[in-house]
Each structure stands twice: as C-alpha cells, then as structure tokens.
Amino acid sequence: MKKTIKPYIMLLPAMTIFFGIFVAGLSMTFLQSLGYFPAIGLREFTLNHYKEVLTDHGFLTSLRFSLWIAFVSSSISVVLGVLLAYSIVNSKHKKGLEEIVYKLPVIVPHVVAALLVYNILGQSGILARMAYALGVISQQSEFPALLFDKNGIGIILAYVWKGTPFIAMVVYTVLSNMNNKLSEVALNLGATNKQVFWHVLIPLTMPSIFSSFIIIFAFSFGAYEVPFLIGPTAPRALPVQAYAEYMNPDWSHRPYTMTINMVLTFISFLCIWVYYKIFKLLNKYNG
Amino acid sequence: MIKGKKTIMRKIILFLLIAGLIFNLAGCSQEAVVAGGNEDLLEKSWKSILEEAEGTEISFYGWGGSQMTNDWLDNFLVPRLKEEYNITLNRVPMDIDQVLNKLLGEKQMNVTGTADVIWINGENFSTARSNDLLYGPFTHKLPNFNQYIDAESVEVKYDFGFPVEGYEAPYGKAQFVLVYDEARVEQVPKGHEELMELVKNNPGKFTYPAPPDFTGSAFIRNIIYDIVGYEQFITMEADKEVIAKAIQPAMDYLKELKPYLWRNGETYPATIAQLDNMYADHEVFMSMNYNPNEAAARIKTGEFPRTTNTFVFEKGTIGNTHFLAIPDNAPNKAGALAVIDFILSVEAQASKYNPDNWGDLPVLDNTRLSDSERVIFDDIQIGEGALPQHILLDHRVPEMPANFVPIIEEIWMENIL
Numbered sequence: 001m002k003k004t005i006k007p008y009i010m011l012l013p014a015m016t017i018f019f020g021i022f023v024a025g026l027s028m029t030f031l032q033s034l035g036y037f038p039a040i041g042l043r044e045f046t047l048n049h050y051k052e053v054l055t056d057h058g059f060l061t062s063l064r065f066s067l068w069i070a071f072v073s074s075s076i077s078v079v080l081g082v083l084l085a086y087s088i089v090n091s092k093h094k095k096g097l098e099e100i101v102y103k104l105p106v107i108v109p110h111v112v113a114a115l116l117v118y119n120i121l122g123q124s125g126i127l128a129r130m131a132y133a134l135g136v137i138s139q140q141s142e143f144p145a146l147l148f149d150k151n152g153i154g155i156i157l158a159y160v161w162k163g164t165p166f167i168a169m170v171v172y173t174v175l176s177n178m179n180n181k182l183s184e185v186a187l188n189l190g191a192t193n194k195q196v197f198w199h200v201l202i203p204l205t206m207p208s209i210f211s212s213f214i215i216i217f218a219f220s221f222g223a224y225e226v227p228f229l230i231g232p233t234a235p236r237a238l239p240v241q242a243y244a245e246y247m248n249p250d251w252s253h254r255p256y257t258m259t260i261n262m263v264l265t266f267i268s269f270l271c272i273w274v275y276y277k278i279f280k281l282l283n284k285y286n287g
Numbered sequence: 288m289i290k291g292k293k294t295i296m297r298k299i300i301l302f303l304l305i306a307g308l309i310f311n312l313a314g315c316s317q318e319a320v321v322a323g324g325n326e327d328l329l330e331k332s333w334k335s336i337l338e339e340a341e342g343t344e345i346s347f348y349g350w351g352g353s354q355m356t357n358d359w360l361d362n363f364l365v366p367r368l369k370e371e372y373n374i375t376l377n378r379v380p381m382d383i384d385q386v387l388n389k390l391l392g393e394k395q396m397n398v399t400g401t402a403d404v405i406w407i408n409g410e411n412f413s414t415a416r417s418n419d420l421l422y423g424p425f426t427h428k429l430p431n432f433n434q435y436i437d438a439e440s441v442e443v444k445y446d447f448g449f450p451v452e453g454y455e456a457p458y459g460k461a462q463f464v465l466v467y468d469e470a471r472v473e474q475v476p477k478g479h480e481e482l483m484e485l486v487k488n489n490p491g492k493f494t495y496p497a498p499p500d501f502t503g504s505a506f507i508r509n510i511i512y513d514i515v516g517y518e519q520f521i522t523m524e525a526d527k528e529v530i531a532k533a534i535q536p537a538m539d540y541l542k543e544l545k546p547y548l549w550r551n552g553e554t555y556p557a558t559i560a561q562l563d564n565m566y567a568d569h570e571v572f573m574s575m576n577y578n579p580n581e582a583a584a585r586i587k588t589g590e591f592p593r594t595t596n597t598f599v600f601e602k603g604t605i606g607n608t609h610f611l612a613i614p615d616n617a618p619n620k621a622g623a624l625a626v627i628d629f630i631l632s633v634e635a636q637a638s639k640y641n642p643d644n645w646g647d648l649p650v651l652d653n654t655r656l657s658d659s660e661r662v663i664f665d666d667i668q669i670g671e672g673a674l675p676q677h678i679l680l681d682h683r684v685p686e687m688p689a690n691f692v693p694i695i696e697e698i699w700m701e702n703i704l
Contacts, residue, residue: 039395040418058700124568140570141491148554232554233497234704244499247384249410250693251391251418 026265033258040251049259059241059260066238069152070221073159078213080160081167082205086197088168089175102165102172110162114229117158121146147230154230155237163216170212174205207282211275218271222264238264328620329428336428337372339621344375347626349406351380352560355584359645363638364630372625383411390420390614400616403623406458408609410689413449415612422613422620424453429624431631432456437652441685442608448521448688455610456627459639459647462599462606462679463505466566466574466582470594477601479513479540486547492572494549494556494565497704498696502559502577505605507699508687511537513602517684525690531698538702545703552703567591577607579679580646583670587642596672603682608650637663642670648679 031037035046053059084102105113120126128143137143147154182204186196202209220226227237236244242264245257328336351357360378368374379402381389386405393400407415415421426432436443436457443457444450467475471492476482486493496503514537523529531538545552549571556562559576566574567590576582576597585591611630613623629635633656636649649664656664669675687695 039391124565124570140568145550148550150553228557231557233557234554234700246388247499248693249384249387249414250690251414253693 029258029261029265032255033262035255037251037254040254042252042255049255053256053259053263058235059238061235062238062241063263065152065235066221066227069155069159069227069237070217072152073156073163073220074213074217076156076160077163077167077216078209080164081212082171082202082209084164084168085171085175086201088172102168105162105165106169108162110158110223111225111229113158113162114226117154117161118147118230121154121157123147148232150232150235152227152231152237155227158226158230159216159220163220166216167209167212170208171205174208175201178204207278211278211282214271214275214278218268218275221271222268328624329425333428333430336621336624340372340374340619340625342373343619343622344377345403345619345622345626346377346379346401347404347406348379348381348386348402349404350382351378352382353578353581355581355645356647359639359647363644364626364635367635368626368629371629374622374625376626383407387411387415387420390415390616391418393616394418394420398616399618400614401618402614403617403619404626405612405614406609407455407612408607409447409686410692412446412451412455412610412612413689416449416454420615421454422615422617423455425613425624425627426451426453426456429456429628429631431628435631435633435651435655437655440652442606443650446608446610446689447686447692451610455612456631457650458609458611458630459636460606460608460650461577461648462579462683463502463509463575463577463604464579464582464597464599464674464679465604466576466591466595466597468566468572468592468594469596470592471569471572475598479510479600483540483544486544489572490547491549491551493547494552494562494571495575496559496562497555497557498699499693500556500558502562502575503555504692504696505577506575507537507541507695508692509600509604510540511695512605512684513600514540517687520687520691521685523688523691525688525694527694527698530691530694534695534698538698541699541703563590578647580642580670580673583642583673584646586672587670591672593671597674599674599679599682601682603684605686606679606683607686633660633663637667640664641667642673646670646673648676 033049035042035044035049108116118125122128123140123143123145128137128140131137131143132140146157178201183196183200186200187193191199222239224237224239224243228240228243231237231240238260242257242260245253245260248257328339331339347360357378357380360376365376365378368376383406386402386407390400390402426436426438432438438444442460446455465476472485474481474485476485482493495506498504498507511534515533519533523533548555549565556565559574562571562574563585565571567585574582579597582591582595582597586593586595611627613620613627617623630639631650633651636651639645639647640649646669653661653664
C-alpha cells in the first residue's frame with residue numbers, strides 16, 4: 001500500500017496545479033457556455049447558445065476554414081517531413097544536416113514564423129521586391145496575393161515551415177533506432193530502395209507518422225497567432241473568432257464565446273483520443 | 288491484483304482533486320468582501336492621502352502600443368513622481384480589454400489585484416462600471432481636477448455617452464484624422480463623396496482596418512456621421528434593428544466602396560499597425576489615426592514620407608477623451624490618487640502635449656488657466672503634418688454611445704464582409 005501511494009503523493013503538487021488550472025478552467029468554460037456566469041449576473045442554464053452557435057453561418061465557415069488549414073498544412077508537413085527524415089538517414093553528412101534542417105525551425109516560435117512568411121511572401125515582401133527589381137512585375141500589387149487570402153495559403157505555408165521539421169525529427173528518431181536488419185534482408189532478397197521504403201520503412205514508421213500528424217493537426221487547428229497575423233478578415237479561423245468574441249466589451253456575449261471554446265476543446269479532445277488509440281497500436285508493434 | 292489496487296488509488300486521488308476543486312469554486316461564488324479602509328480614504332484630507340502615498344509603488348496598466356506614449360511615461364512621469372512624492376511608478380503595458388478580463392477574473396476569485404491606475408475609456412469603461420469593477424467616485428478629491436477641469440463639460444461628464452460620475456478622471460483628448468501622402472493624393476477629400484471619387488479613380492490604394500480594430504471601427508463611425516449626421520444617435524435606443532436602419536445609407540456606401548479597396552476589399556488589415564506599415568511601404572496612399580499627432584511623430588522618426596499630411600472632413604471627425612480610473616481591488620489607492628492628480632497638473636499636461644514627448648491633446652479648461660500658464664501651452668510647437676488645436680476643435684463631433692460600438696461592428700461584419 002505504502003509503495004503504491006508514494007508516487008501519487010509525490011506527484012500531488014504538480015497534479016494540483018494541473019487539475020486546478022486545467023479542470024477548473026474547463027469547468028468554468030462549460031458552465032459559462034451554458035449561460036451560468038454569476039459575476040456578470042447570468043444565472044440561467046440553457047442550451048440555446050449551442051443551438052445558436054452550431055447553426056450560425058459565420059461559425060460554420062470559420063470551423064471549415066480552420067479544419068482546412070489544419071488538414072492541408074499537416075498533410076503537406078507529413079509528406080515533406082518523411083521525405084526529409086528519409087534523406088537525412090541516407091545522407092553521409094548526417095550530423096551537420098540534422099542540426100541545420102530541423103532544429104532551427106523547431107525552436108523558432110510560431111509568431112516569428114508568421115513574421116518570416118510575412119516578410120518574404122507579402123506584397124511588399126522580399127520576393128515581391130526582387131520580382132519588381134528584376135522587372136518581372138511592374139507594380140507591387142501584381143505580385144500574387146499569398147497572404148490574407150481566403151484559401152489561407154500564407155497560414156498553411158507558415159505551419160508547413162514549422163511542421164515539416166517536427167515530423168522529420170520524430171520520424172528520423174524512429175528510423176535511426178529501427179533495427180535495419182529488415183531492410184537489409186529485403187535488399188538481399190532483391191528489393192529496390194523504393195520497395196524497401198514503401199514496404200518496410202513506411203509501415204514500420206506509420207504509427208509515429210500518424211501520431212505526429214495528430215499533434216500538429218491539433219496545434220494548427222487550435223492556435224491563434226498565425227491566422228490572426230497573416231489570415232484574412234473573413235473567414236476568420238476559429239481561434240481568432242473565439243478571441244474576437246472574448247474581447248467583445250459586451251460581456252453578456254460571453255456564453256457565446258465559451259460555446260465556441262467548448263467546440264474547440266471537444267475537437268482537441270477528439271484528437272487526443274485518436275492519438276491515444278494510435279499510441280496503443282504503437283505499443284503493440286513494439287511489444 | 289496490483290493493477291486493480293492502482294486503479295482504485297487513482298480513483299481516490301481523482302475524487303480528492305475534484306472535491307478540492309468544488310470547494311475552490313464554492314469559495315469563488317461567495318459575495319465580494321470590501322477591503323478595509325476604502326471608505327475611509329476618501330474621507331481623509333488631501334494632505335494625509337499624500338502622506339499615505341509617499342514612498343509607495345503604483346502599477347499603471349494601459350495600452351503600450353505606441354513608443355511615444357511609453358516614452359512619455361518612462362521619461363517624464365516616472366522621474367517626476369519620484370522627485371515630487373517619492374512614488375515609484377511601474378508601467379505595465381496591456382490592452383484595456385485584457386485588463387478588464389483580468390479584473391473580472393480577480394472579482395470572481397475575490398482577491399486584491401495588482402493594478403492601481405488603469406487607462407480606460409468608451410465601451411470598456413461602461414463595461415467596468417456596470418460590473419462594479421471601479422473605485423470611486425474619486426475625482427472631487429483631486430485638487431488639480433477641482434482647479435483646472437471643467438467638470439460640467441460634456442467631454443468630462445460623459446464618456447461615449449456614458450455618465451462618468453467621478454469614476455474616472457480625464458487623461459487626454461484625441462481626435463480622428465485621415466493621413467495622406469501629398470505626393471500621391473492630388474485632391475484632399477472634403478467628405479465621403481470626394482473620398483469615394485478619389486478611391487474609385489485610384490483602385491487598390493485605400494483601405495481601413497477591420498473592426499474590432501479601434502481605428503477601423505472609428506473610421507466606420509466617421510463615415511456614418513458624414514452620411515447621416517450624428518445628432519440622431521444621442522437619443523437613439525441601443526437596439527440592433529433601429530441602428531441598422533439608421534446607418535443603412537452608410538453601409539450601402541461602404542459596399543459601393545468595397546471593390547475599389549486594397550485587394551478588392553476581399554480582406555482588410557487586421558490592425559492599424561498593419562495599415563500604417565502598408566502606408567509606409569507605399570502599398571496604399573492613405574492611413575488614419577485616432578491620435579492627431581501620431582503622423583507627425585512618424586514623419587520625425589522617418590517611418591512616414593516627409594510629404595505626409597493629415598486632414599479632417601468638413602463636417603468634422605469624431606473626438607473623444609481618454610481617462611484614468613482606479614480598480615475597486617487596487618492595492619494602493621492613495622498612491623493612485625496622487626498620481627492621477629499629478630497628471631492633471633499644468634506641467635504634466637503641457638509636457639504630454641509637446642509633440643517631442645507625446646503630442647496628446649490637453650484636457651485642462653483654457654479659461655481656468657492663468658496668463659502665465661496659458662503661455663506654456665501656446666509656446667509648444669506642433670509637429671509637421673499635424674493640425675493646429677483650433678482646427679481640430681472646430682471640426683470635432685462627439686462619440687456615439689458606447690454600447691452602439693459593438694452593434695455597429697456586428698452590422699458591418701454582416702453587411703460588408
């Protein structure tokens with residue numbers, strides 16, 4: 001008994017903070033989304049806000065936009081990341097490449113990534129200036145509008161820049177720790193490099209590819225700063241929409257905001273659940 | 288067996304944590320307890336308030352998005368307060384809506400806060416007042432307020448149509464101006480019609496920040512005033528349908544303008560900072576500002592071209608007063624009173640008005656100044672590209688009631704986006 005309880009007691013300080021902040025915040029959000037917010041005099045429980053939010057055209061457009069950004073940017077990151085990891089594993093100057101290619105973007109914060117994309121791809125950015133200087137375009141506004149656009153190209157590029165090295169890092173670790181007997185056997189039996197890649201390496205790394213996909217998907221779905229800085233005015237990404245609602249000086253609006261947050265949270269939990277399932281699968285493979 | 292034990296243990300611990308949490312929440316819902324000494328402070332003499340403030344620290348929370356503003360606080364106010372009252376002022380840059388959310392959170396937890404003085408106005412003040420987040424009324428206690436401020440003037444009595452009732456003291460005045468590049472704009476528009484013509488003749492060269500950006504929102508209200516006048520809004524009820532009907536002509540105007548805006552109006556800059564950058568980069572030929580001296584400051588720093596100038600519409604542009612308030616849970620109210628009183632002195636207001644420092648319009652009543660005090664203000668040279676005070680004051684119209692602002696922003700989103 002003593003032994004079993006000891007780790008829990010030692011974890012208690014950390015867990016108190018975690019549950020205190022996380023669970024308390026979540027339960028407050030949930031209560032407020034139901035219309036219970038005594039600090040500003042709202043005391044009635046209702047489901048109306050959910051009904052209102054889930055049928056609201058603006059909300060649905062934002063949701064679709066956020067899902068689109070998260071899905072496209074994560075998919076591109078996965079493809080590029082796997083290729084990158086594979087080429088690093090096969091490269092002769094492993095150490096140097098590793099350091100430069102993925103460590104730097106992983107460290108750089110998302111706000112800085114947004115700023116970089118803004119400075120490079122904006123209509124008054126570096127590329128536009130170069131094109132202008134070379135005479136390719138005669139006016140800055142002729143440069144293709146990659147930022148603040150309705151398809152979220154700028155946002156997707158920023159996320160790809162951040163996501164690719166992350167995927168590469170995860171996949172590279174798995175690839176380099178993998179028992180390469182299997183690949184060698186395959187090669188001995190006459191498989192081409194391409195076949196080894198598709199039939200040996202990819203299936204073995206699939207669980208980690210999936211779980212890292214989920215991580216960056218959940219992140220780019222729920223993050224605020226990149227779509228705020230380089231996203232279009234409409235449709236707004238869901239987190240930007242939630243923030244704008246939260247900042248509405250009319251506090252009777254608050255339950256509406258919290259409903260949006262609950263939807264965001266629900267989708268994030270869904271991601272965690274999928275991640276958990278994949279993790280179990282991964283353990284089955286290893287064990 | 289061991290596994291079963293673990294699960295039970297886990298459940299017990301989870302239960303304990305949740306139980307703790309519920310106690311926590313129950314604690315929060317208790318009625319607020321008034322911190323001791325609040326009532327007494329306003330009964331005390333000014334002298335003993337100053338004695339109490341001596342040697343303390345105060346935290347000044349306010350918008351920190353302008354270097355000029357921050358510099359004035361750091362380079363003038365901080366050292367002068369130290370000399371005068373031995374008060375240490377900590378400037379905390381934070382947007383007012385975030386400050387309010389912080390105060391609201393603190394109110395829920397029923398704790399003493401960290402902010403002593405907050406820079407506030409408009410719909411944020413009305414939100415703070417209607418949720419009992421502010422301390423007061425306190426302005427009648429301030430010697431400089433009683434001596435130099437016209438307490439009966441509309442701009443001191445009301446903040447965006449909301450009665451001030453002594454819960455905030457005026458800090459400075461601002462007025463909306465349009466910023467343009469003389470080298471690229473041939474004819475300065477006198478009003479909305481000329482602006483439409485100008486933009487149609489130069490597609491893609493004009494835009495405005497999307498609400499809820501403060502300046503973009505003010506631009507929309509200016510257009511509304513220019514088209515349907517401002518008088519009707521003073522008595523109008525804050526009902527979305529009524530407002531929507533009244534401002535329909537302005538929405539039609541903005542809709543007509545939209546295809547000629549930057550990027551065909553498909554997207555708008557999210558902040559005034561972004562629009563200013565686009566103006567500095569020559570992407571657009573006009574910008575706008577709620578601080579009439581900001582453009583002059585940016586010419587000086589070299590961010591804006593030297594050919595930058597400002598103008599107001601013939602029918603006028605919106606002006607407002609910004610204020611200072613004390614949160615109800617402020618830890619150092621005596622210090623806060625001393626600081627606010629000092630900011631209302633001739634010395635501080637004149638230093639703030641000087642465009643070398645900040646360029647914020649003073650709030651003192653000119654008729655209450657002595658001749659020697661008036662000379663101090665008259666001697667200040669306004670910056671290149673800034674409009675003189677009398678032109679601004681002659682073209683100044685009042686702000687809308689605060690609760691109209693979010694409604695108008697909503698209508699804009701539904702109609703224009």
